[in-house]
Amino acid sequence: MSTELPVIAQPKMDLAAPDIADAQAVAALLGDRVRASILRILRDGPHCVCEMAAALGERENNVSNHLAKLREAGLVHAVRHGTNGRFQYYERDDEAAAAALAALAEVLR
Amino acid sequence: MSTELPVIAQPKMDLAAPDIADAQAVAALLGDRVRASILRILRDGPHCVCEMAAALGERENNVSNHLAKLREAGLVHAVRHGTNGRFQYYERDDEAAAAALAALAEVLR
DNA sequence: TGGACATCTCAGCCATGGCTGACACATTCA
């Protein structure tokens, strides 16, 4: 490794700051255990708040707080269930998830 | 959208918590603007601390702090330059970056 | 209609973590 180190002895101080705003925003969301778990759970299909709260060992209002942030980011959206309207079912926005992954890949690929 | 909502009216409370520890750890690192920028910069080749600090408008010791965290995570490593040993050149670990992206894809794909 | 249930909102507390300043260390050069 590191077989092709640059031969320059002088640093180039004209380096430009990269645009990583999207990647950083997504990563900040995924950096929380609850939110990352929610997105992983919703990958396999829709679920309601109480299901996810039970699975994660968190209170429902806490999970709801995190879902609000994911909603604002457009990563998930809520649908009220047809046969039992008390439950809010959340599903992942696959397009937004793909865009998020693409933004992260721009940094890590 | 949401054309195939589940017909179940009863939530399944036996949902298991997913393992997203790796993805969360990586995301927590990328959630900072300086660290995400560093990784993006190093994608295009090695650079020294002073170059990146100048590009990001941050102090060198601050960038050094962030590089230490990326080092601990195995995402970057430092090489002292051959012709001018004052400079620490950092390069990205492409394998670790690929693994990090794979962990994130496990959540977002 | 009233009670139970599922969810949402929000203010407040508190822990985590980023930035700073000061200092230490290593390397180069006069």
Next chain:
DNA sequence: TGAATGTGTCAGCCATGGCTGAGATGTCCA
């Protein structure tokens, strides 16, 4: 050798953000 330069480390301050508790809204059922 001493000064200058590039980088690393660490304690302390402070802002950001997660969790909690209380209350409100909307839906179902007896």
